[in-house]
Amino acid sequence: MAYDPNNIFARILRGEIPCKKIAEDEHTLAFHDINPMAPVHALVIPKGAYISFDDFSDNASEAEIAALIRMVGKVARDLGCAEAGYRILSNIGQNGHQEVPHLHIHVFGGASLGRMINKVTA
Numbered sequence: 001m002a003y004d005p006n007n008i009f010a011r012i013l014r015g016e017i018p019c020k021k022i023a024e025d026e027h028t029l030a031f032h033d034i035n036p037m038a039p040v041h042a043l044v045i046p047k048g049a050y051i052s053f054d055d056f057s058d059n060a061s062e063a064e065i066a067a068l069i070r071m072v073g074k075v076a077r078d079l080g081c082a083e084a085g086y087r088i089l090s091n092i093g094q095n096g097h098q099e100v101p102h103l104h105i106h107v108f109g110g111a112s113l114g115r116m117i118n119k120v121t122a
């Protein structure tokens with residue numbers, strides 16, 4: 001599957017669509033989710049054209065990978081989630097119900113989030 005340069009996060013990165021920015025560095029952008037599922041719901045994305053975590057973990061540079069991980073931690077700390085705890089999540093592909101085909105890490109916090117996910121059977 002080829003990267004779709006017209007996906008919504010690519011358009012945010014190009015400045016064609018606004019976002020509620022939290023932080024940015026050379027390799028990453030963090031912003032608030034438009035439809036928050038928790039009191040804190042941020043998204044952290046690489047600036048590079050990576051479809052998913054699978055694509056990113058296989059093809060991104062060490063610097064891009066380090067920047068994304070650092071930014072996830074920074075965003076959680078800056079939004080006041082580190083002490084009480086939070087959850088990070090990335091949906092990948094069809095089974096993961098990924099809607100936007102540009103890698104994004106969800107950061108949820110600000111309240112107790114319940115256990116991981118509902119139990120699923122094949």
Ligand code: AMP
Binds near residue numbers: 008036097
């Ligand atoms: P996923 O199912 O992991 O692909 O989730 C995509 C996420 O992107 C959802 O939580 C959406 O609410 C969020 N989203 C979609 N469009 C925007 C946007 N323009 N700005 C911020 N978040 C968005």
